[in-house]
Amino acid sequence: MHQNHDVGYEEYSRNLSTRLKVEKDRYKSYVKSQSIVQDIHRQVHR
Secondary structure (H helix, E strand, O other): OHHHHOOOHHHHHHOHHHHHHHHHHHHHHHHHHHHHHHHHHHHHOO
16 A cells, blocks of 8 residues: 555545545546556457
8 A cells, every 4th residue: 555655554544535535546547457458458359
């Protein structure tokens, strides 16, 4: 957690605004990765 988001688990669990920021960043990363996967599938299945 600290490596990816510069937040330790203690702070993450204690601070709601920090938790929301981390989860928002995780969601953005997830959406970006899904987009990359779809691009790869399109290139493979031409």
